[in-house]
Structure formats: C-alpha cells, structure tokens
Amino acid sequence: MSQNNLKPIAVPAWKRWLEFRHRVLPSIMFVVVLFLVGILWKSHLSSPSLIGQVQVMRLDIRTPSSGTITNLSVELFQKVRKGDTIAKLDPGDPLTALGSQAQLLLAKKELLQLMNLTTAANAFDIQRNVLDKERLRTELLQQKVNLASAEITLQNLENEWNRAKGLFEEKLLSESAYDQAEKSFLAAKAEVNARNNLIEDLGKTIQGIESLIEGSREIEEAKLEIDRTTLQRSIAKLEQEWIIRAPKDGVITSIQKRAGEMVGSSDSIATLTQSGTRTIIAYLPQGSEIPISEGQEVEIKTRSQFVRYCTAKVSKVGESYESMPDQLSQLQLFKVGGFGIPILIDLPDEFKCLPGELVNITFNSQPGHSETGALAER
Amino acid sequence: MDWFLNADFSTAPTPLHLTLLGLLLSFLCGHVIAWVYMLTHTGLSYSRTFVQSLMIMPVIVALVMMVLSNNIVYAFGLMAVFAIVRFRNILRDTLDTTYILGVIVIGMACGTYKFLTGTIGCLLIAAILMYVWLTGFGSRQRYDMILNLHWARDLNHLAELEIILRNHALRSVCASQRSHQNLSGTDLSYRLLLRNPSKMQVLLEEIKSLEGVSRVTGLRAEEESEI
Numbered sequence: 001m002s003q004n005n006l007k008p009i010a011v012p013a014w015k016r017w018l019e020f021r022h023r024v025l026p027s028i029m030f031v032v033v034l035f036l037v038g039i040l041w042k043s044h045l046s047s048p049s050l051i052g053q054v055q056v057m058r059l060d061i062r063t064p065s066s067g068t069i070t071n072l073s074v075e076l077f078q079k080v081r082k083g084d085t086i087a088k089l090d091p092g093d094p095l096t097a098l099g100s101q102a103q104l105l106l107a108k109k110e111l112l113q114l115m116n117l118t119t120a121a122n123a124f125d126i127q128r129n130v131l132d133k134e135r136l137r138t139e140l141l142q143q144k145v146n147l148a149s150a151e152i153t154l155q156n157l158e159n160e161w162n163r164a165k166g167l168f169e170e171k172l173l174s175e176s177a178y179d180q181a182e183k184s185f186l187a188a189k190a191e192v193n194a195r196n197n198l199i200e201d202l203g204k205t206i207q208g209i210e211s212l213i214e215g216s217r218e219i220e221e222a223k224l225e226i227d228r229t230t231l232q233r234s235i236a237k238l239e240q241e242w243i244i245r246a247p248k249d250g251v252i253t254s255i256q257k258r259a260g261e262m263v264g265s266s267d268s269i270a271t272l273t274q275s276g277t278r279t280i281i282a283y284l285p286q287g288s289e290i291p292i293s294e295g296q297e298v299e300i301k302t303r304s305q306f307v308r309y310c311t312a313k314v315s316k317v318g319e320s321y322e323s324m325p326d327q328l329s330q331l332q333l334f335k336v337g338g339f340g341i342p343i344l345i346d347l348p349d350e351f352k353c354l355p356g357e358l359v360n361i362t363f364n365s366q367p368g369h370s371e372t373g374a375l376a377e378r
Numbered sequence: 379m380d381w382f383l384n385a386d387f388s389t390a391p392t393p394l395h396l397t398l399l400g401l402l403l404s405f406l407c408g409h410v411i412a413w414v415y416m417l418t419h420t421g422l423s424y425s426r427t428f429v430q431s432l433m434i435m436p437v438i439v440a441l442v443m444m445v446l447s448n449n450i451v452y453a454f455g456l457m458a459v460f461a462i463v464r465f466r467n468i469l470r471d472t473l474d475t476t477y478i479l480g481v482i483v484i485g486m487a488c489g490t491y492k493f494l495t496g497t498i499g500c501l502l503i504a505a506i507l508m509y510v511w512l513t514g515f516g517s518r519q520r521y522d523m524i525l526n527l528h529w530a531r532d533l534n535h536l537a538e539l540e541i542i543l544r545n546h547a548l549r550s551v552c553a554s555q556r557s558h559q560n561l562s563g564t565d566l567s568y569r570l571l572l573r574n575p576s577k578m579q580v581l582l583e584e585i586k587s588l589e590g591v592s593r594v595t596g597l598r599a600e601e602e603s604e605i
Contacts, residue, residue: 009580011573019548022520026511031411033402039398303402307395 044289044307049290049363052282052300052329052345056272056355063263067091072259074270080246085268087259107234125216126186133209140202147195154188161185250274277355278347279314283324283340291364292317292343299362300345302353310351318342331358386492388447396530397444397495401502404436411436416518427473429516434473434506438480441499495536503535521549523578524597530563531590538588539566539590546581547572563590569599 011019071088074080096211164181167173250272259271280300284292294317302308321339328339347353386392412432446452459482469475480503487496509515525543529536543550547570554567572578575598582596 009573009577012549012576021512022514022517024407025509026515029513030406031407033406037399037402037406040395044393044395046400176393307393319490342426 035071049298050282050284050343050361051303051328052280052343052359052361053325053328054347054353054355054357054359055277055281055344057250057277058253059250059270059272059274061086061244061247061272062266062268063089063244064265065091066090066267067263068262068266069257069259069269072255072269074252074255076252076255078251079275080272081251082246082250084246085243086246086252087257089242089244089263091242100181104114107231109233125220126213128217129209129213133206133213136202136206140199140206143195143199143202147192147199150188150192151193154185154192155180157185157188224278226229226314244269246272248272248274249276273355275355278349279315280345280347280359280361282343282345282361283322283328284343285338285340287319288340290364292341296363298345300347300351301360301362303358303360308352310348312347312351313344314343315346315377316344327358382497383494385483385493385497386495387493392444392492393495394494397498400440400444401437401499404440405433405502405506408433408436412516416516417535424518426516427471430510431472431476433510433515434476434480435505436502436507437499438476438483441483441487441495441503442479444495444499445483445490445492449490452486452490456482459486519551519569521571522575522599523547523550523570523572523581524553524599525566525568525570525581526593526595526597527585527586528545528563528593529566529567529590530592533564533591539585539591541589542581542584543568544572546570546574546577546584565593 027245067089068091069087070090073085073087073355080086161181161184164173164178168175168178252270253273254269254271255269257263259269263269284290294314297311298314300310300312318341320341322342324338324340353359383394412429415432416429443457446456460479463478463482467478468572469478484496484500484503487493487499514520527539529539540550549571551569552566553569554565556565556567558561558565570581572581578596578598582594585591586594
C-alpha cells in the first residue's frame with residue numbers, strides 16, 4: 001500500500017519541548033534534587049554524639065570587707081590585666097574602718113618602735129661590750145703592774161732565801177728562819193705564776209669581746225632589716241585592702257555593684273572571665289555506649305549557620321559521674337541529661353570559637369582500641 | 379549576604395543547610411509518594427491536582443514545623459487561621475487547599491519574624507508549583523485528540539488505519555471497540571497524542587479516504603480533560 005511508504009509527519013519544536021517537559025523533566029528534576037539532598041546530607045548531617053561547651057573560667061571579684069564602693073574603674077566587657085584596679089572601697093562600717101585604721105596605725109607604731117629600739121639595743125650592746133673590753137684592758141694593765149711588782153718581790157725573796165740557805169748550812173741561822181724564807185720565796189713564785197695566768201686569760205677575754213662586738217653588729221643589722229621588711233609588708237597589706245585588683249587577665253563579663261553602692265563583706269562586685277581558654281567540656285550521659293579514651297580524635301562542629309569544623313583530641317576523661325550544667329543537660333539529643341562523665345577536649349589553636357560557645361561533638365568509634373570497652377562498661 | 383541569612387529573629391540561628399535539606403527532602407519524598415500514587419491508583423477518582431498536592435504538601439508541612447518550632451501558641455494560631463479560611467470558603471480542589479495552607483504558613487513565618495524561613499519557603503513552594511505547571515505533573519493518560527470512527531471492514535485490515543495513526547501520533551490507544559449484533563462493522567474510539575495537533579484535519583481527511591471508514595469524528599482534548 002501507498003500509505004506504508006508514508007513517513008511520520010514532523011514533530012514541531014514546541015511539541016518536542018512539551019513532551020520533554022512532561023516526560024523527561026520530572027525525572028531530571030528528581031535526580032537533581034536527589035543529588036542536592038545527598039550533598040547536603042553527607043556534608044552537614046552527621047548527628048552529634050554529644051554537645052559540649054567551650055570552657056569558661058569565671059572569677060568572682062569580691063570585697064574584702066563591707067563598705068561603700070567609691071570608684072568602679074572597669075566597664076562591661078573591658079579587658080583587664082592581672083593587678084589592674086577594679087574598684088576602690090570606702091569602709092562604711094565605722095567599727096570596721098576604725099578597726100582597720102587602728103591596725104594600720106598600730107603596725108606603723110610597731111615599726112617605728114622596732115626601728116628605734118632595735119637601733120638603741122644594738123648600740124647599747126655594742127657600747128657595753130666596748131666598755132667591758134676597756135675595763136678588762138685596764139684590769140689587764142693593773143695585773144701586769146702587779147705582776148711586775150710580784151716579780152721584783154720574788155727576786156728579793158729568792159735572794160733572801162739563797163742567803164738564808166748559806167747561813168743555815170753554816171749553822172748561823174735557825175731552821176725556822178730558814179723555813180720562813182723558803183716559804184716566802186715559794187709563795188711569791190706561786191703568785192707570779194698565778195698573775196701570769198690571769199693576764200693570759202684577760203688577753204683572751206679581750207680578744208673574744210672584740211670579735212663579739214664585730215659579730216653582733218652584723219647580726220643586729222640583719223635582724224633589723226628582717227623586722228623592718230615584715231612590718232612594712234603588713235602595712236602595705238593593710239593599705240591595699242581598700243583597692244580591689246584583678247586577680248587574672250581577662251574580660252569583665254558582668255558587673256553586680258556600681259560606684260556608690262553599699263557592699264557587705266565578700267560581696268561579688270564583678271565577674272571576670274578569663275581569656276584564652278581552649279578547652280571543651282562535655283558530659284557522657286549514663287547508659288551511653290560511646291567509646292571514649294584519652295587521646296582519641298573527635299570532630300568538633302560549631303552550631304552556627306555556616307558550620308566550622310575541626311578535629312580535636314580528648315585530653316581527659318573523668319572517673320565519676322558529675323552533674324551537668326543545665327544548658328548542656330537540656331540539649332543532649334539522645335539521652336535525658338542530669339549526670340555524666342566529664343570529658344575535656346583540647347581545641348587546636350587555629351579553630352575560632354568563643355568561651356561559652358556550644359559545639360557539636362562527633363566521636364569516631366575506634367573498634368579494637370585498647371580502652372574502647374573500659375569506659376562503656378564503666 | 380548576611381542581611382538575608384540572619385533574617386530570622388529567634389533564639390538560635392536558623393541553620394540554612396538544614397532548612398534547605400528539610401524542604402528538599404520533603405519535596406523528594408512527596409515526589410516519590412505522588413509517583414507511587416500515580417502508578418498504583420485504580421478506579422475513577424483519580425485527580426491530577428490531588429497528586430500535585432501529594433508532592434507539595436510535605437514541603438508545606440515541613441515549613442509549618444520550622445515556623446512553629448515547638449511553639450504551641452503558633453500551632454494553635456495556624457489551626458485557627460486555617461479553620462477560619464476553610465469555614466468561609468468551600469475548597470473543592472485539593473490543590474486550592476494546598477495553596478491556602480501554603481500562603482497561611484508563609485504569612486505565619488513573616489508574622490513570627492522568621493523572614494529567612496518565610497522567604498525560602500515562599501520561593502521553594504512557588505518553584506514547585508511552577509514545576510508542577512511546567513511538567514503537567516500528575517497526568518497519567520496524556521492525549522490531545524479523541525478519534526471516533528465506524529470501521530465497516532474486517533478487523534484484520536485495521537493495519538491500514540494504524541499506519542496512518544502511527545504517522546500522525548506519537549502514541550495511540552484504542553479506548554473503545556464496539557460491534558453491533560444487527561449491524562455490520564465496528565465502532566472504534568482512539569486516544570491520540572498527535573505529533574502535530576495543528577494537522578488534525580489532515581489526519582481526519584486521510585482516515586476518511588480509507589475504504590470502509592465512515593462517521594469519522596475528531597475531538598480535541600486539552601489538559602483539563604483530566605482533572
């Protein structure tokens with residue numbers, strides 16, 4: 001038949017487009033969206049194992065005594081360095097003020113007294129030793145004079161005894177007279193010997209006193225310096241109690257009291273948040289089977305619109321269940337919080353995050369790790 | 379770009395990637411469900427707009443949940459607004475209901491200061507509706523002509539007719555074939571997807587020229603013929 005040889009009529013472009021839209025486009029659209037979903041799923045949808053928080057070191061700055069804040073030197077979010085003045089305190093309680101003032105005056109008085117007395121005592125001791133030395137020198141001279149006299153007497157008595165001895169041998173002198181001369185000679189000799197010993201002792205004593213004078217001067221000076229320094233430190237401490245200083249470097253994150261406000265003893269006037277913390281704390285809830293060990297690598301993701309990633313290492317794993325902070329307890333995704341084993345994770349320096357920021361933590365399970373089962377069992 | 383990405387006023391920043399993932403995934407799932415419905419539906423109640431709603435509704439519901447964000451007050455507000463609209467209007471078409479729900483949710487998003495979510499939801503819903511329109515999604519039997527004729531010859535000679543139909547139509551389906559006891563011949567009815575609908579008259583002339591063909595009528599079928 002002639003109709004068998006007929007070619008199919010041409011399909012116009014608009015009809016082809018219509019057919020493409022109706023027959024092909026849905027499948028293409030489905031595949032494209034499926035591809036998009038796959039990319040988003042793979043890159044963003046690894047659900048966190050835990051939620052952690054970049055650690056915040058907060059220090060309460062408290063008043064040492066009750067009073068009125070006369071000057072608050074810091075503002076909110078002001079950076080301070082250790083030792084910077086935070087506030088000045090005027091003791092509002094008269095008793096406290098008087099007590100502190102009295103303590104201060106007493107300490108000053110003690111310092112002055114100590115300086116005077118120590119100086120006087122030191123001079124007195126040295127003077128006394130000098131006088132003793134002079135007295136002993138006089139005594140020594142006196143003893144030397146006496147010795148010289150005793151030696152002359154001894155010489156005379158020795159001559160007398162020799163003459164008496166010759167007369168006694170010639171039977172010209174009685175035995176009693178001879179004995180008397182001999183006794184006198186021996187007594188004089190003993191006296192000379194005793195005086196020699198005495199002079200020698202006096203010389204040694206004088207030398208000892210001289211060395212004592214030198215030593216006592218040095219010791220007294222050292223003692224004086226120690227006492228003076230101690231008292232000066234006490235005075236400085238009493239004076240410093242009126243100025244409240246920053247204990248660490250950081251940022252003032254809250255101010256509880258303002259200038260002019262009355263405060264009690266140990267009232268918190270401001271909170272200092274230490275800067276430069278690079279640690280995350282997380283809590284492993286009871287019953288969780290996540291294997292964790294020190295040194296294990298974990299993935300950290302920020303909970304922001306544009307997620308930042310990094311790999312960090314577990315630095316410490318706690319040994320007991322501790323109470324979680326409320327915000328972490330409420331955010332745990334798969335366990336009801338309350339208590340958990342604390343875990344510390346060290347952040348790399350290049351990872352940007354702020355103290356207190358919440359982050360998602362994904363643990364990469366490591367089957368076969370030596371400590372894998374230990375914590376899970378615990 | 380931050381002025382747009384940070385346009386949601388809420389306690390936590392809206393995660394853009396999760397928002398997109400949620401909406402696109404709901405679209406995909408709705409797409410699959412709609413395809414399954416199209417494939418498996420039997421009976422006369424098939425509705426193309428219902429199928430389109432099956433695809434759009436998950437996206438709108440996902441948007442609802444993002445806007446509500448665990449807020450029971452917002453949830454009651456949504457129910458109240460939808461009830462008011464539904465009470466005052468009889469919505470016969472499922473797709474109309476979907477439109478209404480969509481605009482209510484977008485309004486809620488703007489009213490709860492979730493400008494980013496509202497904008498993204500609005501753009502995505504509009505894109506999906508355009509996609510539905512562009513692809514004619516949901517239509518199962520697409521044809522643009524119904525051909526009725528009386529075939530007086532033996533049915534074994536129908537090949538001649540089918541050659542003509544193949545030349546003019548991308549797809550031809552014999553929808554009805556009726557023969558009478560007292561009359562010779564057969565009444566045939568075809569659904570045709572024409573290669574070039576503007577040449578429908580040429581097709582009719584060629585069929586009329588066939589031997590044994592009479593009572594040839596052609597009816598142009600538009601997309602609205604399948605609701």
